[in-house]
Amino acid sequence: MIAIVVLAAGCIIQAVTGLGNQTCEKQLFAMDTYMTFKARGENAEEAVDAAIEEVKRLDALLSTGSASSEVYGINSNGGGRVSEDTKVLLKRSMEFYESTDGLFDITIYPLMELWGFPSKEYHVPAEPELQRVLEYVDSEKIQFDGENLTLAEGQKIDFGGIAKGYTSARVIEIFKEYGIENGMISLGGNIQTIGVNESKQPWNIGIRDPEGDASDALGAVKVSGKAVVTSGGYERFFEEDGNTYIHILNPKTGQPADEDLVSVTIISEDGTLADAMSTSIYLMGLDKASDYWREHAEEFQMILVTDDNGIYVTEGISDNFNCIKDYRAIELYDE
Numbered sequence: 001m002i003a004i005v006v007l008a009a010g011c012i013i014q015a016v017t018g019l020g021n022q023t024c025e026k027q028l029f030a031m032d033t034y035m036t037f038k039a040r041g042e043n044a045e046e047a048v049d050a051a052i053e054e055v056k057r058l059d060a061l062l063s064t065g066s067a068s069s070e071v072y073g074i075n076s077n078g079g080g081r082v083s084e085d086t087k088v089l090l091k092r093s094m095e096f097y098e099s100t101d102g103l104f105d106i107t108i109y110p111l112m113e114l115w116g117f118p119s120k121e122y123h124v125p126a127e128p129e130l131q132r133v134l135e136y137v138d139s140e141k142i143q144f145d146g147e148n149l150t151l152a153e154g155q156k157i158d159f160g161g162i163a164k165g166y167t168s169a170r171v172i173e174i175f176k177e178y179g180i181e182n183g184m185i186s187l188g189g190n191i192q193t194i195g196v197n198e199s200k201q202p203w204n205i206g207i208r209d210p211e212g213d214a215s216d217a218l219g220a221v222k223v224s225g226k227a228v229v230t231s232g233g234y235e236r237f238f239e240e241d242g243n244t245y246i247h248i249l250n251p252k253t254g255q256p257a258d259e260d261l262v263s264v265t266i267i268s269e270d271g272t273l274a275d276a277m278s279t280s281i282y283l284m285g286l287d288k289a290s291d292y293w294r295e296h297a298e299e300f301q302m303i304l305v306t307d308d309n310g311i312y313v314t315e316g317i318s319d320n321f322n323c324i325k326d327y328r329a330i331e332l333y334d335e
Helices: 044-062 070-077 084-099 106-115 125-133 163-177 271-284 286-295
Strands: 004-006 021-030 033-040 079-081 148-150 182-187 190-194 201-206 217-223 226-233 237-240 244-248 261-268 301-306 310-314 319-325 330-331
Touching: 004 271, 021 044, 033 044, 033 163, 044 070, 044 084, 044 163, 044 182, 070 079, 084 106, 084 163, 084 271, 106 125, 163 182, 163 190, 163 226, 163 271, 190 271, 201 226, 201 261, 201 330, 217 261, 217 301, 226 271, 261 271, 261 286, 271 286, 286 301, 286 310
Parallel strands: 004 201, 310 330
Antiparallel strands: 021 033, 033 182, 079 148, 182 190, 190 226, 201 217, 217 319, 226 261, 237 244, 261 301, 301 310
């Protein structure tokens, strides 16, 4: 029996019984999503419990909505002294900001608020509103001296585009500290694996069909020791006057993504990078995403679904991807 994990917020994990070792599986709701932690080994339960505590700690630290979080304090006070985790996240965020020519931008939070995604009080802003708030969206305005962070007037930060990837990477580190060689964690659309599954085979991670419901997969990719992160407009959106507005906003225009991609899956050993790239690549569209990948092919692989039912799979993962839907599969090469 093969275990398939469908990449979707609040997904349910189907798994076979563990063979030969203690297998522990527990669930948690945090970071606004349902999470599953699964480990196999002598210290499986201790590892899972430690991982859950780490997720709770990071959730409390990075939440934009909790008045006791570090990020909330930074946004409220225009800056402040930051923890070691936030230092790492700031450093990686700025690297991705530079690499993607500003498409990955943690100062996008005022735009998210304007559209009503954090509060779910949705609002389609007029152009003057967008232009006013876009003045606040620019990571280059952030000042950081290694200990203290200072935001420009009107700025707010949100690590939502990277926090789950960073968290999943931390969980894998904890698993390794407890001697876990085989396990998997699902943080909504973020999956990270270590070792093999109960059948001693690579994990078979299903990728949601963007035209189906949360349990409908268009295919699956076999991985071991890698993160698999999917972003799609179906995750969060609202409708108004017959139009659909997704939560993936372009920090340059202030508008929801409107390129030709409807689903982006990133596969990488680096869970933090996979999380950041899933959103950034979505915003690029197929052509720019393909060019970007060719420059960074050693860092990640990807599976892209276009709005005309094409699936573009990079050569480094194509042999491990199985398409089960009637899509046109096209391979991308590192030219």
